[in-house]
Amino acid sequence: MKLIARLVLGIAAGIGIGLVANQFVATLMVTIKDIIGSFIFFMVPLIIVFFIAAGIASIGKGGGKLLGSTVLVSYVSTILAGLFAVTVAMFVIPSLGIADAGADAPSEMAGFLDLTVEPVFDVLTALILAFVLGIGIAATGSTKLHGIIDEGQNIVELVIRRAIIPLLPFYIAGVFAEMSYDGTVFATLGVFGIVFFLAIAMHLIWLVVQYTIAGAVNRNNPFSLLKSMLSAYVTALGTMSSAATIPVTVEAVKKNNIRDSITNFVVPLCANIHLSGSTITIVTAATAVMHLYPGLEFPGFVGMIPVILMLGIIMVSAPGVPGGAVMAATGILTSMLGFDEGAVALMIALYLAQDSFGTATNVTGDGAIAVLMNGLQKKDAI
Template identity: 50%
Template sequence: MKKLGLLPKLIIGIILGIIIGTTGIEWLTRLLVTFSGIFGNFLGYIIPLLIIGFVAPGIAELGSKAGKLLGITAGIAYLSTVVAGILAYFVATLILPGIISGGEIAESGITVSAFFEIQMPAIMGVMTALVTAFLFGLGMAAIKGKAMLSFMQDFQQIIQKVIETIIIPLLPIHIAGIFARMAFTGEATQTLAVFGRVFIVVIAVHIGFIILQYLIAGSVTGINPFKAIKNMLPAYFTAIGTQSSAATIPVTVKSAQKNGVTDEVAEFAVPLCATIHLAGSTITLTICAIAVMALAGNALTFGQVFPFILMLGVTMVAAPGVPGGAIMAALGLLETMLGFTDANLALMMALYIAQDSFGTAANVTGDGAIALVVNKFARAKA
């Protein structure tokens, strides 16, 4: 089992959960539901700490980096992420109502409860954590002090260790508990059918946005956009395998250089974008959020989703380099800004992680388009 990736484990968890729930063995289903409840409360506790641990040092490190092109690269990356989210919202609101009917998951009236609950109140609210992270990050960048930055980097490593050794390994069991409950109450089959439809929409929007990015980059630089995309394919497929933008950096740099980006720009822009440019992940999070809420018969308005997208672009700065890092960083926003319940968050994690590798692939391929534009600015300044 240790050699299996997160996605296979997640699929096994879903299958086992459905089998346990459909057999009608109430005590076993309740046992899994009990675990899911405790795990969900632990997630609620860790979210504010995760935001501080990753956003604060991420902002501080960005502010401490020298170079005239830092502001341009960061601005383009953030704009790309926001535009990706907006595009995803309008595509989702146009297509999803045709494939997900409101309240499609019918309630059977059958319920199953946990044996007991363990409450784990968070140290602070999510918005308090965000403000604190911004304050610490900007403050550390302003004073250029190393002591607090070193402390925050150590704190970041602690939180990442928690994600890698507790949250990610136990996540399949948590998902198994969610699907065991849904199978017990008769909701699992409809949910999985919706998952398949949403997955196709997400991948299609990823590909469409990659083409849009390179059409814009091609119009700015004069390069053939489709030839540029072809040169980036090694990075795209490497990211599908690694599920990490950071782990794909060497391949992304080489692919960008094939498109004529100078060594200096490629080695600066690509690593920077690997931590701040998450257009593919934003597309996935936006579409999946709308789909999960649609399952319960709730529609998200643009007025609700747009602030979420704006905050998402900042919150996922330096998202952990582990599978599912972006969704972990976004959990707090989903809960506070979009009104997600624990069950909604669990479905969201399952749906997101199922295509995490494709979101990462879209991220790194877009990094190559940004590198092309930044390279144009660098030549103009030279």
């Protein structure tokens, strides 16, 4: 929650500075934005490589029907959540008049420094490399390479926690200062509240859907199951990390009389691969940005399907880091939806404002998958 407070402070500070700034101050804020933004975009391919490669390699350690079933169910849940979100967002958001808000793109002011840090490789190269490494490690059982990938993931997570996340409020402040200086900011602010409440409403609806299905398979009352998961939901709101909430999630799932062998396997695995809440948030926020931001065009339901399919893969292991999901998704937003730096900044701001709720939905949904797998195991045993 501290991150949300810093984000709000950054937005407010940026707007205030932009309203009273002279040319020098405005250019200084743009310079800060450009430097931080260049670093963020430099890190995106590295995030993709190490997060996805480590996630695939770790999944490959396991074996048996339970592993395959859990991975499949988690991915299907994530994709269906994204399809649900885009279906709702594509009808609700345009009806709210966002596209008519009159927002203009910032005037692309030049900063004091022309500093561009080129990424080591592009997003597509990073994605292919991650798959090659992850699948190769899983197939060969290479402990040395697995260790390197794990260490690389730890370093990237450290950079996100200690550098990118602390710098984001300043980056957002620079973006909003530029928009405010140009007079384009107020048309944007109303979108935040709309997307915030729309996404949370869809989170709650999706949880009910998940637990209704899981309860039917396991022959439980879905609302009783959800009640048992309240401690995990509240904890995730504070930690903003699926991984950090694992101990609480395990205890909450066990209250629903799920076998220990199922709980202890499914919950840690789903904490890294089940992203229904994060996907709902990203898809909803991206849809809003595409309707608001000049130069972007919403590709329609069919056009969003490949994006959602990729989101389910590219965010593997990202929920362990607050804000990690949107950072990992940045590559998809730029390469498949044409987001530029200003659009990405709006996207990050929209996402982080409700990151804790998306994480709480991820975590609570993990419990539904554990219940579902428990029920499926019972049927197989009959």
